[in-house]
Amino acid sequence: MTQQTPVSKPPAQGGAHPAGPRRDPRLLATAASPRGWLEALKRNVRGGELGPLPVILGLVLIAVVFQIANDRFLSPQNLSNLTVQIAAIGLMTTGVIMVLLLGEIDLSIGSVAGLSAAVLAVMAVKQGVSEWAAIGVALGIGLLVGLLHGFVFAKLGVPAFVVTLAGLLGWQGLHLYLMGADGTINTSPNGAIAMLTQTFFVPFMGWTIAGLTLGLYVLSVALVERRRRLAGLPYKPSAEIAFRAVLLAVPVLGGVWVLNQYKGVSLAFLIFVGFVVVLDLVLRKTRYGRMVYAVGGNSEAARRAGINVDLIRISVFGIASTLAALGGVLLTSRNFAASVSTGGGEELMMAIAAAVIGGTSLFGGRGNAYSALLGGLVLGAIASGLLLLQMSTSVRFMITAAVLLIAVILDAASRRGRKTHARGGA
Amino acid sequence: MSTPVLEMSGISKTFGAVRALSDVDFHVNEGEVVALLGDNGAGKSTLVKVISGAHPADSGGTITWDGKPVNISAPADAQRLGIATIYQDLALCDNLDIVGNLFLGNEKLHFPGTLDEVEMESRAMELLDSLSVRIPSLRVPVASLSGGQRQIIAIARSLLGQPRVVMLDEPTAALGVAQTAQVLDLIERLRDQGLGVLLISHNMADVRAVADRAVVLRLGRNAGNFPIADTSYEEIVAAITGAADNPVSRRSERTGTSALSTEDK
Numbered sequence: 001m002t003q004q005t006p007v008s009k010p011p012a013q014g015g016a017h018p019a020g021p022r023r024d025p026r027l028l029a030t031a032a033s034p035r036g037w038l039e040a041l042k043r044n045v046r047g048g049e050l051g052p053l054p055v056i057l058g059l060v061l062i063a064v065v066f067q068i069a070n071d072r073f074l075s076p077q078n079l080s081n082l083t084v085q086i087a088a089i090g091l092m093t094t095g096v097i098m099v100l101l102l103g104e105i106d107l108s109i110g111s112v113a114g115l116s117a118a119v120l121a122v123m124a125v126k127q128g129v130s131e132w133a134a135i136g137v138a139l140g141i142g143l144l145v146g147l148l149h150g151f152v153f154a155k156l157g158v159p160a161f162v163v164t165l166a167g168l169l170g171w172q173g174l175h176l177y178l179m180g181a182d183g184t185i186n187t188s189p190n191g192a193i194a195m196l197t198q199t200f201f202v203p204f205m206g207w208t209i210a211g212l213t214l215g216l217y218v219l220s221v222a223l224v225e226r227r228r229r230l231a232g233l234p235y236k237p238s239a240e241i242a243f244r245a246v247l248l249a250v251p252v253l254g255g256v257w258v259l260n261q262y263k264g265v266s267l268a269f270l271i272f273v274g275f276v277v278v279l280d281l282v283l284r285k286t287r288y289g290r291m292v293y294a295v296g297g298n299s300e301a302a303r304r305a306g307i308n309v310d311l312i313r314i315s316v317f318g319i320a321s322t323l324a325a326l327g328g329v330l331l332t333s334r335n336f337a338a339s340v341s342t343g344g345g346e347e348l349m350m351a352i353a354a355a356v357i358g359g360t361s362l363f364g365g366r367g368n369a370y371s372a373l374l375g376g377l378v379l380g381a382i383a384s385g386l387l388l389l390q391m392s393t394s395v396r397f398m399i400t401a402a403v404l405l406i407a408v409i410l411d412a413a414s415r416r417g418r419k420t421h422a423r424g425g426a
Numbered sequence: 427m428s429t430p431v432l433e434m435s436g437i438s439k440t441f442g443a444v445r446a447l448s449d450v451d452f453h454v455n456e457g458e459v460v461a462l463l464g465d466n467g468a469g470k471s472t473l474v475k476v477i478s479g480a481h482p483a484d485s486g487g488t489i490t491w492d493g494k495p496v497n498i499s500a501p502a503d504a505q506r507l508g509i510a511t512i513y514q515d516l517a518l519c520d521n522l523d524i525v526g527n528l529f530l531g532n533e534k535l536h537f538p539g540t541l542d543e544v545e546m547e548s549r550a551m552e553l554l555d556s557l558s559v560r561i562p563s564l565r566v567p568v569a570s571l572s573g574g575q576r577q578i579i580a581i582a583r584s585l586l587g588q589p590r591v592v593m594l595d596e597p598t599a600a601l602g603v604a605q606t607a608q609v610l611d612l613i614e615r616l617r618d619q620g621l622g623v624l625l626i627s628h629n630m631a632d633v634r635a636v637a638d639r640a641v642v643l644r645l646g647r648n649a650g651n652f653p654i655a656d657t658s659y660e661e662i663v664a665a666i667t668g669a670a671d672n673p674v675s676r677r678s679e680r681t682g683t684s685a686l687s688t689e690d691k
Binding site: 224227228231232233234285286287288290293294296297298300301302304305306307364365366 | 518519520521531532535540543545551
């Protein structure tokens, strides 16, 4: 007799599973009420499953402190500027998160962003190529650079730290070479490049985009939970889906409302959030994302499971550098210029810090795309608040360092919590 | 007796000047647990690697599957035949949950590229139910499981490929008493489902508990093939060490009791 996987009893008529969900009695049930969710939340916090909670609390704290210090902090104009300011580094962070998920690091993203800005400006201004084509070339060069890093790392076995350290130096060198004698190349203030950060959607568009996003979220979650119920798996009751939808709707609709008070939702922020959402879906819902997590968790296990580990690594470095190049394009767009210092300053440090503050582990396999949004908002809010208070960069760096350190300490503490509560460390 | 699922005869394997296996014969039937025993360096691991395709055997021997001659020259060949190997390091991804690990590299998909989590979780639940494995939630990271549960997940994962022969390399080496019992139960269930199980173990108590037959290797050669039920512990030890005069039997003569007298005749 060959081994066979027994087939479960077919669901009874009406779609309900005969025995209800096949739930292990040892699993603590979560009551479908606000009180039940609060209990579950307390359990998770005690067990070290903090999720995005510390970052969100941190954001609230930052908002309260700066609002007290200067009442223009929460003004629509300031918040609108904030969303445009964080987009470029946010995109770089999104790429860094992919690399961190592999348990590797990419030190070259700042230089790649600078290189991309230089290519963009030289192509569009000096060579007179159309701006869209120049953007395409800049992104393409970012992709090639990333694939090269990935190839040297995965195929030749050079540690990613060293490969991208060489990249940090080398691409900055190429950036300076391309800029030539000009310290700065100004781009057209009303072309496609400038449009990227100068476009704001009319209120109606903002509401439509937010509404569609929320609707799609609720619909997809409801469909999945319905399938789970029909398959006899543990599922979230409708009340919990509704609760989660409200939790998501408050910041999304609130954000759109505030931004609509000024110029509306900016295209740059939408590009950033769009990449975060797409990357999150890719990481959680696709085979490719599963492979990225597997390689980050245990590359040998991934290899034995038949995953092409080298291909995953090369592709992730390719994605990271492409996103860095897109960050460079947005930096150019916002400044109406590419300069020798574009991408060579704090961008790299801030991008990595944002990923870590957002909750992505440096050791691989743990983290999600939303870290880029949350971490970027935290660092952006600090920068914006201190600017309003007319503090110098020196203060900002010290405060950012403290926040980064707190984030890492929280992560280490929660990792201990997870170990003692048998939820896995690492 | 019916044809063995896997039968090997005259298997040799040399590494440079070292002959790790010479003329080894081996077979495993359906619904049978065969223990592969031998001292360190006896050739157990080499034989496992020959069967799993990691190290193809030297030419000269024959391997038959269901009575038909086959060639195992790569791990993929062994997998295609229906041979699953669970190595000592279990090759699980600690950061993925149980479902993710069970289907790693073999994910069920909806339309191109997207994971069908519902299907995978249902299948995982059925599989674990069929093995009478109870784990509270299939959505916890594997890192949070006990050693025995991890071993069981690794074994369960190999079963998704519907193998007919399962090889387990020291499955209980790092486990406590209760966890060892869980894994031994699982091995018995695999046998009852008609799989051939090849168990490599240094633990004679485990071998006596679940194995039907013990194949002993010594210095790369066959040193005995014993039905466990009517073979004493001393006989097997003698075959492993190659002498009736060995530390274990000397001790039992001196003390007047069987060294491990629990259930020997």
